[in-house]
Amino acid sequence: MNSRPAGRRRGVRAEVLRGPFDPGGQPLVTRENHLHLSLFAWNVRNGLSASKAVLSNPQRHQDFWQWPTASKLLKETERAGFDSQLQYGMWSGYGGATGWNEAQLDFATAATGSAAVTERLGIYTTIHVGYEFHPVLIGKMTASIDHISAGRLGVNIVAGSNAADYAQFGLDGPPSQEVRYAIADEFTTALKYLWTSDEPVDFEGEYFTMYGAQVNPRATSRPRPLLIAAAGSDIGLDYATRQCDALFITSQDNDVEGYAKRAKKIHDMAAEHGRRARVCAMCYVVMEQSDAEAADTVEWMKSQIDDDALQTWLVRAGHVLNSERQQLDSDQVGTSRTEEAKQDPYLGIGQKFYESLGLGMGAYRLFGSYETVANQLIDLYEAGVEQVALCFFDPLKGVQEMREHVIPLLRARGYHQNPV
Template sequence: MSTPMIPMRNRNKFKLGTFSSNCSGGLAVTKAPERWVNSWENNVKLAQLVDEAGLEFMLPIARWIGYGGETNFHGSVLETVTWATGLLALTKRINIFATVHTAFNHPVVVAKQIATMDQIGNGRAGLNVVCGWNKPEYDALGTDLPSDHETRYGFGQEWFSLVHKLWQEEGPFDWNGDYYQLKDTYSLPRPVNPRVPIFNAAGSEHGRVFATRNADFLFTPAIDLDKSREEIQQLKKQAQAKKREVEMLTLSYVVCRPTQKEAEEYHEYYANEVADWDAVDNIIRLMFEHAESFPKDVIRTLRNRMAGGHGGYPLVGDPDTVAAGIQKLYDTGFAGSTLSFVDYVKEFPYFRDEVLPRLERMGLRMPIAEAERQENE
């Protein structure tokens, strides 16, 4: 079997992927009856749709307890390693990521899991590293959440360095670190490629040091695009100082309809009139107390964005408006974005048929036939 080019390394100027389809509700914190059902059947349908459409990746959220509210948002979640492994076996082109908490998963086990995924997907596995922030999840698993980011990311750095070494070494080695002491450890088989794509989302100073040192793609929110432009430049310089290239991604949610009026009316309905505000407020409270993915001075101003798509950049409108919004993200310096929908399987085909061709005409993406031809060159 030949090894395909890693989809995240293709020549599309703006990468696209789905986010959180393994979670109940997806990213829409709403009581709307048509909200996403995260069944395995629905995830397989979505994976095959986006694979055939030429999207680069699927990214899950690792979640262990829900956020409460009437819907108990994210109360049901398909575990990400098994989710990704199953979908890799049922797709052909797309990168599929597992999201892994460093504190909850032993690095030797994860190294072998990801390598196994990569063997099954013929080089299409990815790893999204999470160093932790959601204290109730730590409580649910009987683990302490360090209060300071220096400790969280110090542990995360040793964890990731160990995973990376396990992918590089062919024979047994000893490891004597601050957090792990291992003897004659190794992990075979290794990934198909020397390294799988690494995602990380970080907002704190320590987090961004970690991300620019280790990740290939760093997630950061698009709140004020002028500020995002400056932030992206700073992060790229930070990575370049370490002789690394790191691309910046963001998260978006999509409400695309034939007319602007239809899109705005539906957005008002699900993200305001029938939003699960108790769950929204729980998310905001927890992020304010423990996370730095979003600046604290703007978290509470993002309440409507939290309901619409977990704080993502809103792409709400007719196909021209949605495509123009994606162009703005690209012009800001983002290399790509996640996408979410209230109902991914029902709504993605319209995005595929109407928005993707516009992005191709704008030069942000290639038709899938052209992308495949270049992959085979």
């Protein structure tokens, strides 16, 4: 038992330290006949584009994260009828000729700025746990953002696994997967107490301790802000279905059938805990007026993939696409990749994986005409994917094309309603 600091006020003892824990219930998870559209990765250089094609027009393809452009992009996103924006949480980029993800707006500043320049758009931000951020600090910041946005906040909780990020904070890491998700579980419970409790809270967990802890203002959202997670392993899915409301999934074969199987698993796991879950997918979009034009753009982008940036990504991921897996030794992997790259134009990972990383970091691909993209989105929705986080090679152009062409098609076919 931890000892209470001298002179500190007493709080209501937290009886629950791990999920499932939903004081006041869950937020609204889904809307009938509505595909939730979110703009993703607008706050980092290049977004999900690891192709030197971005250098053809850096202002449009690379530096859209800079605030004069980003603020316009967010306003256009709201005007287009998107439901939310979701920031990509980054602390370490991947370099290369494109400086892939080397510059970014942080989770709190980007969310606050987004709230100030929009009126309806959901403000979804990404927070890493494991870097010794305390729940009181994050609780105060997020409750303030929720207040400024008038209750539009969503929080994506990431159990950090990037060794370079841990090193930046002076930490040895990452810890085991079990520990990372135990930290996330406890952190999330503490955050829910801070967002909702009218009384100060005493919380004595294995990883976090709070005495007389309270934030004011508390979260404006009722019953609390939406919680998001991305997980692939059973350990990660167990945490996410017990504690979060929206879950990002992937499919090993990156096909609709795989997403349908994964979506069913998520819904079944959430139901076991008496909860609901919105199933989400990260998507990379290259749209043109025709399928042929889009295919030409895609082939050009593939020919320009930034090998150095991809190699750094592979080193940090331990040559494993699923970030749930333990990382390998960086020096060994880096040497191995370099030697293989001399013999293999695909860095030793195969053409399919190579191109998937270079164009979308493994996201589901939406390549084609406006009608093709609309049909692909409908296929995902019918497979059980209720939210898509869209990242565009050219974000401003992509958002405008969604407004003018794709969203009207979705609405005409009954798959998207006016945002609320």
